[in-house]
Amino acid sequence: MEPNNKIKITVITIYAASLVAFGFIVDTPYEIAAGLLRILTRPDTLVTDYIGVGGMGAAFVNSGLLTLMFIFILYKLKLNYSGVTIAALFTISGFAFFGKNIVNVWVIVLGVFVYARFQKEKFAKYVYIALFGTALSPLVTEILFSDIWSLSMRIVVSVLIGLAVGFILPPLSTFLLRAHQGFNLYNIGFTAGIIGTMFVSVFKSYGFFPESQMIWSTGNNFTIACYLAVVFISMIVAGFYLDRDSLSKLKNIFEYPGRLIEDFVFLEGIGPTLVNMGLNGIIATTYVIIVRGAINGPTLAGIFTIVGFSAFGKHCRNIIPIFIGVFLGSLTKVWAINDPAILLAALFGTCLAPIAGEFGWIYGVIAGFVHSSVVLNVGILHGGTNLYNNGFSAGLVAAFLVPVINAFRKEEVE
Amino acid sequence: MKHVNKRMCKIVDEFFTYFVDIGANNITANFKDTDDHYRLYLKSNYKTMDKKKLDQLIKYLNYPKSEEIENYYGELAGESDIDTKLTLVGLMPNR
Numbered sequence: 001m002e003p004n005n006k007i008k009i010t011v012i013t014i015y016a017a018s019l020v021a022f023g024f025i026v027d028t029p030y031e032i033a034a035g036l037l038r039i040l041t042r043p044d045t046l047v048t049d050y051i052g053v054g055g056m057g058a059a060f061v062n063s064g065l066l067t068l069m070f071i072f073i074l075y076k077l078k079l080n081y082s083g084v085t086i087a088a089l090f091t092i093s094g095f096a097f098f099g100k101n102i103v104n105v106w107v108i109v110l111g112v113f114v115y116a117r118f119q120k121e122k123f124a125k126y127v128y129i130a131l132f133g134t135a136l137s138p139l140v141t142e143i144l145f146s147d148i149w150s151l152s153m154r155i156v157v158s159v160l161i162g163l164a165v166g167f168i169l170p171p172l173s174t175f176l177l178r179a180h181q182g183f184n185l186y187n188i189g190f191t192a193g194i195i196g197t198m199f200v201s202v203f204k205s206y207g208f209f210p211e212s213q214m215i216w217s218t219g220n221n222f223t224i225a226c227y228l229a230v231v232f233i234s235m236i237v238a239g240f241y242l243d244r245d246s247l248s249k250l251k252n253i254f255e256y257p258g259r260l261i262e263d264f265v266f267l268e269g270i271g272p273t274l275v276n277m278g279l280n281g282i283i284a285t286t287y288v289i290i291v292r293g294a295i296n297g298p299t300l301a302g303i304f305t306i307v308g309f310s311a312f313g314k315h316c317r318n319i320i321p322i323f324i325g326v327f328l329g330s331l332t333k334v335w336a337i338n339d340p341a342i343l344l345a346a347l348f349g350t351c352l353a354p355i356a357g358e359f360g361w362i363y364g365v366i367a368g369f370v371h372s373s374v375v376l377n378v379g380i381l382h383g384g385t386n387l388y389n390n391g392f393s394a395g396l397v398a399a400f401l402v403p404v405i406n407a408f409r410k411e412e413v414e
Numbered sequence: 415m416k417h418v419n420k421r422m423c424k425i426v427d428e429f430f431t432y433f434v435d436i437g438a439n440n441i442t443a444n445f446k447d448t449d450d451h452y453r454l455y456l457k458s459n460y461k462t463m464d465k466k467k468l469d470q471l472i473k474y475l476n477y478p479k480s481e482e483i484e485n486y487y488g489e490l491a492g493e494s495d496i497d498t499k500l501t502l503v504g505l506m507p508n509r
Contacts, residue, residue, distance in 0.1 A: 084483055125485040170486075177489045182499070261487045261501055266477055 008081035008270050011238060012089055013071055015231065019064030019093065022227050027057020036062060036102075043145045044099040044138040045212055046384035047340065049297035051097065052217035056224075059297055063096035066105070070131060077124040083263035083273070083312035087185075088131040090308025094301035095135070099387040104141050105134040107159050111166015118167075126170050132188035132388075133169040137162075139199060139385040142210045165195055180398035182260030183358070185313050186305075186351040189391015196382030196392075203383075210383035216340050218294040225295055228285050228303065235278030235307075243271025250275050257357035258313035265311050277310040280319065284347060287323055291346075293338040302347025309351070318357035318364065319350040325368020333373065345372045348390030352398060359405050371397045421506060422452060427492030428503050429456050432471065437461025470500075477504030 023032060035058025039050050050059040070092050074085065092100065112130035116123040123130075144158040173191040184190055200210055239246050249272035256262045264273040284303045288295055295303075306314060326346040330337035337343075349371045356364020375393035386392055426443055433441050437460050444455040484505050491502040 079482060080478065080480070082480065082483065122481070125481050128482055128486055174486060174489050177487065182487075182490045259499075260490060261483065261499070263477070263483075263501065266501075267473060 004270065005080050007242065008086075008265070009071070009075065011270070011274070012081070012086065013068070016064050016067035016071060016089070016093065018231065019060050019067065021064075023057040023060030023064065026060070026223065027055055031055055032057040032061050035059070039101055040103050041145070042141070043211075043213075044101070044104060044141045044387075045210055046138070046379060046387065046389060047098065047212075047214050047216060047298055047344075048138075049098055049215045049217050050101070051220065051297045051300075052215040056220060059097050062101050063093050066096045066100060066102050067093045069102065074127065077127060079124060079127070081265065083265045084128055084261070086265065086273075086277075086311035087308040088128050090304045092131060092134070094304030094308070095387055097297035097300045097304075100134050100137050104137040107140050107162025108134050108136060108166040108169075111163040112169060113166070114163060115167045115170050129170050129173055129188065130166065132186075133166060133173070133192065135188060135192040135386055135388040135391075136165050136196060138210075138387060139165060139196060142383075142385060143208075146208070148208055161199065165199070168195065176395070177260070180395050181402060183354045183398040183402050184351055184391065184394040185258070185260060185309055185354065186348070186388050186391025186394060187260070189351070189386070189388025190395025192386040192388055193378065193382055193392025193395065196386035200381070200383040200385060210385055212379065212384035214340070216294065216298070217296040221289065221295045224300065225285060225289065228281065228295075232278040232281035232285070232307075235274045235281065239271045239274030239276075239278065241271075242274065243269050246272040246275045254315050254317045256313075256315070257354055258315065258318045259354035259358055260313065262313045263311075264313075273311045276315055277307045279316060280310040280314060281307040283316055283319070284350075287346065288343065291327075291337045291343070293343040294340075298340065298344055299347060302344055306347060306350055313357075314350060314353050315357075317361075318353035321356040321361040321364025322346070322350045322352055322368035322371075325349075325365040325370075326372045328365065329369045329372040335376075341376055342372060345375045345390060345393075348388075349375070349394065351391055351394045355398065355401065355405070359409065363401070363405050367397060367401055370401065418452075421488060421491070422454070424488075424492035425454065425503050425506060426456075428500055431492075432500060433458040433460070436467060474500035475504040477501050479508060480505045 035054030039054040039058055039062055050062060067089055070089060109130045112126050112133060113123050116126050140158045140162040144154050173188055176191050177187055249268040252268055253264050253272055253276050281303060284306045288299050293299060323346050326349055327337060330342060335342050349368055352367040352371060355367040371393055374397055375390050378393050379389050430441060438458040440459045442457040446453040488502060490499050
């Protein structure tokens with residue numbers, strides 16, 4: 001392991017532990033236990049806000065515990081922390097507020113583990129695919145908590161489906177990178193969308209229809225924003241403490257296009273990366289507040305995912321054009337800027353940031369504008385079983401836009 | 415590592431893209447497969463080589479060996495004609 005790996009592990013562990021601590025500050029242990037029970041015993045298809053289901057304390061404890069579990073697994077695998085590690089862990093933290101929990105993720109992880117064994121390779125080689133791949137956890141719980149068969153039958157079928165999903169994720173996710181050439185940062189979202197669509201199509205053929213839902217809590221903006229402010233400001237302070245040259249290195253970060261793979265932890269160091277993460281966290285939270293959106297489970301997932309990928313491709317120069325694109329869409333299209341789906345489209349749509357970084361901000365605005373329409377139309381394909389619905393949409397948008405933009409750009413070069 | 419030969423081709427592809435990007439019109443590559451390692455020798459002229467691009471090349475090529483990232487993102491190497499992904503070249507070889 002690298003000598004400064006301990007610093008990175010310590011920093012990320014502190015942030016994961018802070019989620020648990022905050023949970024116990026806002027709720028009593030009894031409320032948290034009761035809330036966790038509600039979270040763990042129901043389907044998780046989009047959109048299931050765990051703050052709405054189990055309360056704020058239980059949702060934060062679920063997020064912190066799940067992140068700590070994965071930190072422990074990565075520690076046992078003796079992996080060096082890189083940008084993708086931070087992106088994967090913050091994605092876990094975020095989605096543990098809306099769809100992933102301390103029980104439903106493990107079957108898919110086990111499926112990836114079985115694939116590694118089948119290939120006679122180390123699980124460590126596939127661990128990031130396993131972490132991101134937990135996006136399809138609702139596919140497991142949708143069957144487990146349905147009423148179609150006996151409980152034993154549902155357990156067997158849901159476990160088999162989870163294993164199958166985990167098994168096919170590695171080859172498929174690697175292959176599908178080519179479709180968007182790394183311009184969609186949430187590649188597993190694209191992959192999970194394809195897998196979810198296939199499985200749900202088969203389900204429907206046998207008369208089983210996964211049901212989308214809309215559990216969307218409101219009224220917690222002040223409390224959660226206070227927690228986020230402390231976290232993001234502390235990231236900026238820690239970044240400058242760990243590296244006095246963080247400011248000049250941050251300017252370097254702003255110069256990278258962000259296309260996969262742009263690992264800021266390796267390229268510029270953990271200090272400026274933390275500053276970038278804190279800054280983007282503040283930008284994302286401010287956006288939600290300005291458009292009068294709710295800070296809840298799903299938007300927390302969006303904010304944390306932006307923060308995580310700020311170690312792996314995102315910075316303010318390439319995410320702001322996406323926000324502008326979605327905002328402009330709200331002025332001309334039939335929905336409002338703070339509708340739940342559009343709020344999520346703006347936050348998660350920043351996975352198209354590499355388009356702005358590589359081709360310029362105008363193309364980033366166009367990408368955001370197009371994405372905000374496409375994302376509303378693709379969820380029905382996988383019946384809400386893919387938590388990274390925006391990653392699915394962004395894969396389609398990138399695969400569509402990049403060749404077109406590239407054709408124009410080639411003419412400009414000539 | 416699976417598909418080693420294909421990955422070697424992708425590494426050469428990435429270097430060629432980089433050289434062409436800096437204005438090369440005369441590039442030579444020599445590839446040798448020995449018992450215990452591969453050797454790749456590349457020679458190129460260039461038109462515009464600023465220090466920033468050279469520093470970036472060195473930085474990318476010094477990316478530590480990372481099988482878990484290589485395994486997932488390795489497919490991106492040699493796939494784009496827009497820019498290079500020399501990070502992938504840096505993380506593939508054993509040192």
